[in-house]
Amino acid sequence: MKFIHTADLHLDSPFLGLQDAPEDLWQSIQQSTFTSFERIVDDALKFKIDFICIAGDIFDRDQRSIAAENFFVRQCSRLQDANIDVYLSYGNHDYQMVTDETKVLPANVHVFGNQVETKTLKLADKTTVAISGFSYGSRWIDDDQTSEYPIKANVDWQIGMLHGALTGLKNPHDNYAPFTVQELLDKNYDYWALGHIHKRQILHRNPIIAYCGNAQGRHRNEAGPKGYYLVTEENQQLVPEFHETAPIDWQTISLELEETDSAAELVTSLQRQVELQVNDTKLTLVSIQLTGSEKLTDELIVQLDNGSILARLQSQIKDTATLKFWPYEAKIRVSVDQPSFTSLDQHYWDEAAQTVFTHENITQLAEKLFQHSFIADQFSQPQTLTDLQQAVTMALQTTQNQEEQQDEDSANSN
Structure with a gap:
């Protein structure tokens, strides 16, 4: 058996702040998410895979463009011509209520509904494979969904697809279908194809529980090789191999x-x-x-x-x-150690900053703004919160210096 695990294609990502690039470069940047997925499909045909799993966020927004949707349909049709099935779930970016009436994809594309369900296929060599997953019906899913996944069925291989994040203290992604590694292991699946976290990483080796990362980095915090996992059967295990496709x-x-x-x-x-x-x-x-x-x-x-x-x-x-x-x-570059406070106790400021500048607090303050996915994504980056804290620190320091100067001027005039 051989399949591709990909996720977080983010087709039609806006790449804000780069519009001043030369026209030909801007076109390449705009098309980069499309180019990366097209290369994934090229490899699917070259390696003659059995199927492909796309674990959420195919599109960058829930209101996707006609061009993005038409492109995705064309690529799936290429896979259909080669008898390659596609199993996909929608994530927090492209969330939607999944119904038969809204389906516009080719017959080889199998979309998971808004509740956990299992789809079964039989390969040419009679191998049976079960794939379990669900699609987001809203932008946030606060509840752990793993209890809804069934224990491995009487099949040769069972794969779990989950667009979500590890739960834990101070985790900014706890409202995206949180889970624990042990919960996934308890299902006895042979492979967990994860999506949502854009950094490629393997959480567990046997069986594999893995994020493939996004297919194209969209900002400076998403640097490095991007692509997909080609998963093959080796010694009765499913083993992922990374292939780079981002242009x-x-x-x-x-x-x-x-x-x-x-x-x-x-x-x-x-x-x-x-x-x-x-x-x-x-x-x-x-x-x-x-x-x-x-x-x-x-x-x-x-x-x-x-x-x-x-x-x-x-x-x-x-x-x-x-x-x-x-x-x-x-x-x-401004030193992270500056500015420092003088009359205001630095210790109390540092202590307060740890509790004030959290993803949860920022989300509550900017709830309406966070309905725009690109803003929510930016503030989920640790560097953004660090930059915000530095900006506030500098503003407070400036205000303090001005007040102290005014007090000094006032004292001198008296």
Whole structure:
């Protein structure tokens, strides 16, 4: 037996903040999620797999575009022509009520309903396979769904499909069908094909409980190889092998600024240093993090802050023969240890910050905003909460300094 485990295709992802890229590059970025899935289908045909499992978030939004839906139908039709079945569940991004009336997919596509159900197939060699799963009917599922999955049936292989996250303290994903590894092991399945977490990882080895990760990174926190697992039968076990398909990667590069008072020299220096570090095996979107700002004039620092240097760097890169990377940001890195408080007790601030800046609190404050999936996703990233905490810290420090200065001025005037 041989099948593909994929998830989190996020077709039609908006890639916000990259619209200023050259037109041909922007088209490649927009099409990257489509390109990655098309490559998965290409491999499915090449390896002559028996079926493919897609564990949620096929589309980036519950209101998918006609173009995205038509593309997905075409790819499934290619699989149908090769007698390859598709088993899919909808996730928290493309949630919907699953009914026969809404089905527009080819006959080889089997969609799991909104309650856990099991679909059985018999392969050409008479091997019987049972696949259990469910689709999201709403954006959030707070309850653990694993109790609804049946114990392994009288079949050769049983696969569980689950779009959800490990439960645990301080887990920002506990409202996405939380589960524990032990609960999955108790079902005696031969393979758990997980979706929702975009980092590829194996939670358990025998049997395999695995996240395949998303098929194309959508922002800087999703850097590195992206693709799918090709799962094959080896010594009466199901073994996953990762295959990369994403056409675009993300990379954060830290650079030490060189001393100069010329914008042209600064831009050339940045380009040269990035070219030495960039991953040139594929098109790379680069975040440039800079240190050593004391080596620059105040004017150049202003130009870095307002984006003028980045714009000049982008313009210079456009003129290169082969576009290997695109810098989407260049900013001076601020020390995470600054600012510090003076009259306000730093200990109490640090203690309070740990309880204030949590995913749960942010969700409650911005409930309506979080109905937009791209906003909810951004705030589920740990780095976003860290950046928010730093911004608030700096704002409080600035306010405190102003108040202390006003008190000092007032005292001097008296």
